[in-house]
Amino acid sequence: MNASHAVLELTGVTAVHGEGKRARTVLSPTSLAVMPGESVAVVGRSGAGKSTLADIALGLRHPASGTVLVQGTEWCTASRRPRPDRRHLVQGVPQDPAAAFVPRRTLRRSIEQAVRRLTGEANPAERIRRAAELASLDPALLDRRPGELSGGQAQRAALARALAVKPVLLVADEPSSALDAATAAAVSASLLSLVQDTGIALLLVTHDPAFAARCTRTVTLTAPADASGLAA
């Protein structure tokens, strides 16, 4: 791994929503790079394409054009999704933390499955324990189902799930928007200290100016012209 490479590098990336006549641009051409150990906040008004950008970085959605590189190698294109053996490189914390888990399974089962599939690790128990510790998650909660957690606990669990596969980049889409002020502050503090302690880079989508101010850098997205009616 070459340290001079950006962890994530987007060049002229756009995204389109819908098909045919109803297609509209949801992300105007965007370029940005996230270096190792850096935390980059993405801000902008509703409809600017922040969540779309997060999804593209996570490999959950195809860009319409532009190049997306992770550690200097192609990540996903308009027609190709990320290669299975590189999936672990970018992990995320969703806006709705329960989304990181299959509802009918315990957290432990979901995390074990992710670790086995993404890293080939046969005995993931130790990794999961360490990830829970890093995410300040009470290990007793691992045997619950996502519906049985509070918002803050679910957020930590989602973070633990992401950390268990040792990513180089964490993508967090409004991680604190569904939480009360105190819990949100705790979550943002733990995310930022994680970046400092582990060297994992962070791409943070947020509406919270205070949270964004504590990141290394802030990138502001502007809404594409034909989406302005939607944002109004």
Add this chain to the structure above:
Amino acid sequence: MLRSSGLGLLSRVVSGLALLFVAGALPWLSQRDPAASILRARYAELEPTPEALDAIRAQLGLEGGPLPTALRWWAGVFRGDLGNSWVSGGPIGPGVWAALGVSATLTVFAVVVALMVASALVVPAARRVLRGAPQRGSGPVGVALTALPEFLLASALLVVVAVQLRWLPPYGWSGLHTAVLPSLALGIPAGGLLGRLVADAVAGVADERWVEVWRLAGARPSVILAGVLRRAAATVVDQLGLVFIGLLGGAVAVEQVFAIPGLGRYLLGAANAQDLPALQAGVLLMALAAVVLGLLTGVARRALLGGPLAAGTLPAPPEPRGDDRAARWTAGTALAALLLLLAVGLPRDPYSIVHPRLAPPSGDLPFGADASGRDLLARVAHGTLGTLLPSLGIVLLGIVTALLLAALGELSRGPAEIANATPPILAGVIIAALLGPSVGGAALAVLWVTWPPLTTHAAALLDEARAMPHIRWLPLAGVPPLEIWFRHVLPATLPPLLRHGMLRLPGVALALAALGFLGLGAQPPLPEWGLLLSEGIDYVERAPWTTLAPATALVLTSVLAVALAGLRPRQRARRQVGPGTKRSAPAGSAHQATQPS
């Protein structure tokens, strides 16, 4: 992304061409070599040598393969030559044009009846708008009027008005008095459906916010009513096509019951005689009628909406409020009565001829005996199985087809539109002509009209499942696409699709029974409701119970079908999307677009 709308267009063009090809190649596709049988019939002394058979084939226009057959037929059509009948050998044109004239006249009468019935149903909802009173859903009258399928209503009118009361002639086409019953039988279900659609749309529109704003602004009630009606009509106009397709299909059954020499009866005769050139001509004219009606609907839509709108631009009005209790009770009662019929009748023997012919109902024979002396209660109860089991198979096959096609996406658009525009009876006529009448053929015909609504629903459910947050995030856990599909998306899709399918079961059973009634489905001595009804109707003067028994079962099923269709689907999927996420569909700006200008 342009790719996918291109696929939709491609799918339509290919399906359209396929349809034209199939219509032209029908005689070849039937695969029962008409040459051999005609040779035997016409020239008994000739040996069926290959040369003789080839000569007959050339005479029938069957030489070459399916494509030359189709091309020759279409070339003939464009010269105004519809070919010659295989049965009589005479030209088809004059007969089929006369039949079309009769059918067109009957349709006009039926539309008049339908409009009267529909207006009567809309009046209560319109009066509530005028008075500013809260709206209710369409009442039991509307349900009752739509409940009976045309073949059943026609039989009932024939039995009660023509045979028992002797007020009007039971059959024929010789003047206005012979047109009354058929146009009632055709027009009442169509008018009931139309009236219910409009009344429900009016009730829904009256709850939209702009109506209240107009009222607060002091608009006169008549102005508000005009606005509500126009907005309601705009949402219903797309479904007008359905009503017309119902008319086309219903005409086959009604013309058969009242022995009217129209296009429907012509088609049925052609199918039974396997006179494929005649069938082709009839199908062609019916398709032309459908196209003309479609164009008229388009014109009406344009007049109401003032220009073409992309699909989905006009949001559907909210469902009218109203409680499900009446519908639940009706459905429950009908279901209980059917189960009772099954429980009492299944242990009895439906085949052995041990009772006096046409024995009247008694303690021993609660429903009486049929013309051969078989127990009617047993036959109707076994008919429940004979009708419902194939229906269940059709629904399950429909669900599988729907899932496969929904996964194909845009590619299934063309076939879906054609299938949506085919009345089940017409599909049944064509399949029976190709394969001979059988339960399987009838089931295939009903399946052909069952899959499109299921496919639409399946596509929506698949989209919904794929958008569920935890399923969207599965790739991050390294779950491969196929596994996401089979272990997460499919299990989230199947339960609501199965519920939808089960709600359609009684309707499917009725379509199957209609085909059985016309002799296109189950064959004697199988007990099947439609077949039982058509067997009974010949003896209706001497033994009315022979029609009463199967009609009771069919009416119960009809009531069940309509009551189930009235139940509101439970929005279970919506609750699983958390309120905090941004991904729920934006619904805010809907009201601006809904206001009629």
